[in-house]
Amino acid sequence: MNRFAPRIVTLGMDRCGSPKGPRMAERPYTVLSCGMSIDGYIDSPAIDRLPLSNDADFDRVDGVRADCDAIMVGAATVRNDNPRLLVRSPQRRRQRQALGLPVSPVKVTVTNTGRLDPCAPFFTVGGVDKLVYCATAVVAATRERLSDVATVIDAGAAVSMRWIAEDLHRRGITTLLVEGGGSVHTQFLTADLADELQLVVAPLFVGDPQAHRFVNEGTFPWQPGRRAHLAEVRQIGDVVLLRYALSARSAYAEGALREAR
Ligand SMILES: NC(=O)c1ccc[n+]([C@@H]2O[C@H](COP(=O)([O-])OP(=O)(O)OC[C@H]3O[C@@H](n4cnc5c(N)ncnc54)[C@H](OP(=O)(O)O)[C@@H]3O)[C@@H](O)[C@H]2O)c1
Numbered sequence: 001m002n003r004f005a006p007r008i009v010t011l012g013m014d015r016c017g018s019p020k021g022p023r024m025a026e027r028p029y030t031v032l033s034c035g036m037s038i039d040g041y042i043d044s045p046a047i048d049r050l051p052l053s054n055d056a057d058f059d060r061v062d063g064v065r066a067d068c069d070a071i072m073v074g075a076a077t078v079r080n081d082n083p084r085l086l087v088r089s090p091q092r093r094r095q096r097q098a099l100g101l102p103v104s105p106v107k108v109t110v111t112n113t114g115r116l117d118p119c120a121p122f123f124t125v126g127g128v129d130k131l132v133y134c135a136t137a138v139v140a141a142t143r144e145r146l147s148d149v150a151t152v153i154d155a156g157a158a159v160s161m162r163w164i165a166e167d168l169h170r171r172g173i174t175t176l177l178v179e180g181g182g183s184v185h186t187q188f189l190t191a192d193l194a195d196e197l198q199l200v201v202a203p204l205f206v207g208d209p210q211a212h213r214f215v216n217e218g219t220f221p222w223q224p225g226r227r228a229h230l231a232e233v234r235q236i237g238d239v240v241l242l243r244y245a246l247s248a249r250s251a252y253a254e255g256a257l258r259e260a261r
Pocket of ligand 1: 033034035036041042043052073074075076077078080081110111112113114115134135158159160161179180181182183184185187212
């Protein structure tokens, strides 16, 4: 569907976009997207909508969304931010339709508690499929609450992002955009499930320890012995986009991705 996958396939990948060689579990090509302050925070308890992006960057993210099969956020982001998670540009929506795709990607979230409001815009706007991955213990209650507005998936006793990624792939999702928050980003990164990170730094400080950071504590694969590959630095008005290639797949795809923008 998108401009990611077919090009990756031609660049030394197998049919499903996995690097050729030792058999890897199949999962979507996964892009993590985040905006943060200079001091690494992604929100502020004191400010309702912290401006970590600008119009031009919103439009860039819209383009990335339009290239993906699914967009995922954690349940706390659904509760706190009320995101719509739609492709906004009419032109991009038309282009997707012309390819036989839904106007916007599938929406995905994950929850341990099932505490999600069926009236949230995540569920009510867009007319696209919504998937809710949840822990076995709350599946029944969550289905009762959300079955009219989403597909609720039992993801096991302890939900892992790897299980979700593999299940998404089984459902035909070949490109996944993860838009936070910090808990979900941390799990994708520490499990080495991210192919690309698009990190936007906004020219402001938060300086509040109550705020969430881009990631929480954890053991991340990118260490002094394995540095992430900085694929691009781009100024977009008053913010800067840092694009990191995090996997063999993204390294292979780097030229194609840049060309696709
Ligand atoms: N600046 C940005 O680009 C950006 C983007 C997105 C979000 N944000 C900010 O990030 C903040 C939220 O970040 P966050 O780290 O608190 O939350 P989050 O990552 O959005 O969501 C965390 C929640 O997701 C569910 N979850 C995560 N991992 C799970 C697992 N393995 N199994 C089952 N459920 C799991 C749990 O939901 P339950 O609590 O329902 O069990 C958990 O509380 C918000 O304030 C938002 O404004 C910023």
